[in-house]
Amino acid sequence: MSLQIAAGRWTSIVGPNGAGKSTLLKVLAGLLPARSGRVELLGRELHAWQRRERARRLAWLGQNEAAADDLTAYDVAMLGRLPHQGWMQPASSADHAAVEQALRATQAWDWRERALGALSGGERQRVLLARALAVQAPVLLMDEPLANLDPPHQADWLQLMRALVARGHTVVSVLHEISLALQADDMLIIDRGQLRHHGAAGDGATHRALERVFDGRIAIHRVAGQWLALPHINV
Template sequence: MAAAALQTRNLRVALGQGALRRDVLHGVDVHLAAGRWTCIVGPNGAGKSTLLKALGGLLPEHAHAQGEVMMNGQVLSALPSRVRAQSLAWLGQSVGDTAADDLTVYDVALLGRLPHMAWLAAPSAADHAAAERALRQTQAWEWRDRPLGALSGGERQRVLLARALAVEASVMLMDEPLANLDPPHQADWLQLVRELVAEGKTVVSVLHELGMVLQADDLLVLDAGKVRHAGPCQAPPSHRALEAVFDHRVAVRAVDDQWVALPR
């Protein structure tokens, strides 16, 4: 078995307080191979985003978690926060998040370099180079002087992706990264992920776009807070698990030498 970049052991997570508390993850054990792209998929309410946040050590304060999350064989919570911030890059859902709207696009990308900068130190030449490289990778360089709040949803998503890329982390966690992106830029995202994996990085994403899901290296199928299947995307058992978790309302078929999910 390939070395795990991220791993969980008997992970249980409940969200909410008192009568509103609900169990979301129920004893989840996952092994996410290093240097591969794993896609987490499942119906609404399956626990996909909660699992992704747990993998990044980003569960909200009101979460009740048990079990272990490990990165490269070490317990994630035991690692210094700076090491975690340098090793794990996060792209979350930005709906309703306007905290950075007054910042320029360039400054938003530069925020990705904070884990590498000394306290109150000015950005280095390497920091500026990483920010520029990330903005060019996401085709957002031409907006570098515009405020984030002046951009469309799709443009904003590309800038936030650039911020995550600027971290230059070995592991990237992305929650619905294709939100607001048009088809050409979804294709650009796919190419970017393949380039990251080719560089030896690990990518873990939550996606709803099943056609894109089937382009990943590995598939992790969740339902009702439990892992229903884990395996290579190209394997028939993965296809059957994907069909089953969506009540057989989709069918995985090969079209022009590419796997796609078609409505039944």
Template sequence: MSAMLSLRLCGLKLGGKTILQPLQLDVRPACWTAVVGPNGAGKSTLLSALAGLLPFDGELSLQGRGWATWHSRERARVLAWLGQNETSADDLSAEDVVMLGRLPHQAWLAPASAQDHAEVERAMRQTQSWDWRARALSSLSGGERQRVLLARALAVRASVLLMDEPLAHLDPPHQSDWVQIARELAGAGVAVVSVLHELNIALQADVLVVMDGGHIVHQGAPHEPSTHAALQQVFQNRLLILPLQGRWLALNA
């Protein structure tokens, strides 16, 4: 299956410091890819490079087309982004925040269409945030806020969804809901990429990208022994990875 998003990176520096070493990554459609690794491994920087948010030496293509050949609005309909600790739009209602995800589909200064409103409601019900749609984003708890921001990304109805620590502030039941959403999106053909610290959830993905020191150490399925070995390596052999009821569980050694 051809890649939905392809990155060929010769290196990336921030503030004069090399953050990412030469690497390449192909993101497939109908696949949930989880990026994991210790603190400072370069996970978030990699995701930002995939989203075209950082300059780097190399090539980035979306649906087989070079990044620069895409008009920004056209690209925003295909690729959606959920970053860490987003603070903009605090004074907007939750529903208006989610409506921002529909902007790439709207003509300049045009009012929201019936389809836009339907997609916003659908996304907010999917993240169980519809009940507080009239409340200001700033009035919500951290978990409620995160669910609204996830709904905004879902409302785009993009073919590629990049999420940096999407489980931040979510309690275990809503983390399970997020896993179900990720699986449903991948099942519908979407390329889902998430940076996760929660290894037990990452081990439920289709593909694990294991990073350390700005390198991609390994890419593979969560059930593969080589993936377990890579996880052990980057976490300094302080993990036990055990099977449990058809899944894999990571425990502190």
């Protein structure tokens, strides 16, 4: 596939199970090699970046992220600052400020001293999101970032993404929650390893492509000023 993701916008990647969404995102992050062609980050080939430089510009949140359960939420978030720290150097005041900002943004600040293993699934996910935010990278890639989050915190996440984009960040997220994915600026629709559509999330062509790729089992409707994906039920 050939595509260009616009800077300073939020792009959601959607499609049926097994379509290749997570694989695509990992290739964009450099975690999986492309079988052919190349990936560019900010106009420069991805693997031409030094690792530390790339880690400062590209933050990652994957599915079922592993982290030591005995680390505190604060220490987990501080891991996001490693690309900014010298070898064996202590955290700077800028590092601590970035971690506090990230934990507060994800509403995880109040349990910063609690061990990760003592948190619920939703709380843990918010700490891992804070770790990605603490990098303060211009590009943020996320695979299923809403896992274990209840509806109010999904809404908080949505507002946070809009705030990041408003400040010039580029956000790319794989989502199963189609109604929330429709709140993005742009949408990539993947099926069977192929790019089926790439367009504005609010366009009718994007909505029709969504309905086709899910075999007509969802329908896109405008409700209270927002586009929503609703089950299509024959009665």
